[in-house]
Amino acid sequence: MATEPLSRWKVLSDRYYDNHHQWIHYEGTLVTVGISDYTQDSAGDILYVSLPEPGAILEKGQPFGSIESGKWVGQLYAPFNGVVIAANDTVKESPQLLNQDPYGRGWLIKAKVDNPTAESQWMSNQDYREFLATMIDL
């Protein structure tokens, strides 16, 4: 039985999502990765984020960083094979941005993807809404 309204979590329609509740957004040849509203809400106050340096290699499914909240360390998983072009230094200095603006100023990394057609493996915003709904019903 659902106990929380689905509308509690914002889902943007201009990006893809993976099953780790991370969003993926194409900007020309660059892909930006961040955490979804659901993740920041579930985590609570985020106190620290660890991100890779530019040039780091991303291996799909492997951790590329971590976030800490309430003595809990959650992993950030690479949604694709690629290379990090930029990490968000502002969010490293002010991790609360992940809670305040996960889809905007709280972006995590910008990267080049090895396979430019990788988006077919991720969820659309509609699929992600349905994915969230199945979690609420648990």
Place this chain on the structure above:
Amino acid sequence: MIPLYRLGGVDWLTSQALYHTLPVMHEEGVILCWPLNPYVSLGCHQDWEEFDTTSYVPVVRRHVGGTLVYLDSHQVFFQVILDPSRHSELHTPAKWYRYALYPVIQALAQLGLDAEFKEPADILVNGRKISGNAGGQIEDSVVVVGNILLRFSPEIMVKVRAGSTMLKTAFAEAMSRHLVTLEELSPDRAWTAPDVMDILAESFQRHWSTQSIEFPWNKWRPALETVGQDLIRPDWIKAPGHRPPYHQVKVREGIYLRQPRQNDFSNLVAEVNTEKHCLNALWGLSASLPLPLFPSDVDRHVPNGILRRILYQLLDVPVPDPLYS
């Protein structure tokens, strides 16, 4: 059925390597143990500078969260390693903590203690912390680890925590008020680590139907040794980490000691209740201020100037920089 490993006393590094190794082996389990030798465990993202290197105690950095802790044989560890795909109803840290700590809270209740879960990850008895816990994802597993205090010395704990004499004094005093041990709660009973391990084992068995089995030391020892060495790699241990605008020591959930980094009042230490947003106690301040001190009181009792700005900062109240206002 989840395996339960009653390991008893193990060497200090093994006591940390265990819950980091089971995820590598893709194994679930509940481990009960205690370290035979004292050591310090740093949180995954904690700044190395917070450890007092003159304490000459072995140190390890774990992959789960939280702050620096001094650990010894008077604390019984419980380490819960689970496969999240088998527990799909648990998908937030809060739910994992509640689930994993339930048998521990029930074990304390069985002893007649009024134990309660304090979010995000403490267990309190009569409002004082008896069990500190941490958690997170390691490999594909979810791990929640913690301990029950049989006996605890604030004086030893402050030796391993870097900071001024004033901070250490305040820390020892705050811990005495906010922490509690089984020995203090039931002084007539001679508490031993094996007794507490038995009580925990029984509770995990009752509530989770765990199966007590022999730990496969021979099979897993090579992995334990590799993982253990990784936890004490110099570049991992000495990594910089979370550095708030003030020096900060956690006493229990919601209670922190904070000391300004600015020179002007570097001897000032404040006990901050982050839930009630007030200062509970102050050390190293010549002026006398009413306590508890809330942000609204600061304007009334503290003249405009550096002290007022520092008190606001310790209370996490945003203050415009005078250079820009």
